[in-house]
Amino acid sequence: MSSSSLFNDTTNIGFPYAELADKRTQEWPLVESPWNVATLLALYLLMVRYAPKWMARHKPLQLRVPLFLYNLTMALINAHICLEFFTASRALNYRFSCQPCREDYNPHEMRIAAAFWWFYITKVFEFADTAFFILRHKWSQLSFLHVYHHSTMFIMCWIVVKWLPTGSSYVPGMINSFVHIIMYSYYALSTLGPRIQPYLWWKRYLTALQLLQFTIGFFWGSHALYLNCGYTLWILYFGGFYMSSFLFLFGRFYIQSYQTSTRKPNEHNK
Secondary structure, eight states, rough: OOHHHHHHHHTTTTOOOGGOOOOOTSSSSTTTTTTHHHHHHHHHHHHHHHHHHHHOOOOOOOOOOHHHHHHHHHHHHHHHHHHHHHHHHHTTOSSOOOOOOOOOOOOOHHHHHHHHHHHHHHHHHHHHHHHHHTTTTOOOOOOOOHHHHHHHHHHHHHHHHHHHHGGGGGGHEEEEHHHHHHHHHHHHHHTTGGGGGGGGGGHHHHHHHHHHHHHHHHHHHHHHHHHTSSSSHHHHHHHHHHHHHHHHHHHHHHHHIIIISOOOOOOOOO
């Protein structure tokens, strides 16, 4: 037994349902051991807790060029993920309504699994959103919604890439990556200075787009649950609850930001 296999076996001792994980993705970086997820999440939450106190003693940074490059890169990565989900699922004749899971080494199935891994890794990259807020003194953006969204999406994507990088999982992944193409494109354009601002009137519609995404996800999951086509049921139940929490939190954010005339709209990053 190799040292890496021994380490992974050791770190998975007592971890529930590890034997049911998709074997195709287990050797991929940051997938097999839950301690990778726990460590990264702990570091993120420590940054949220302590970095603002440290940065408050320093002047805010502008970071226009790094922000533009970061947001452009994230838009391009999400475009690749979305395209992979779409083209590979079409090649496999996946159904949109409900598609059973299958652990298959077909090249197109492996493309979908790889797209899920990249989707998961982008959630690690997205921790940089919070870091940019802190470095720029955007304290109002460090809301419960922001931290909840980033930390839980990271965990959720790990669960999917470890157990279910197949079947109907591609639908919410494809929709989410498409939304992120638009959002990160907006954020990249917003760094280009005041001359571009008159063309960014559609900022408020980003949150509306997210609400539409969560609404579609909720009803799609409910329909897939009704069809009972062989897709894993526990992820549909959990996903329905998860979408409901986002509908409530993002809906409240939208009302507070854009429906209350006495308050100035806050720019929210995802």
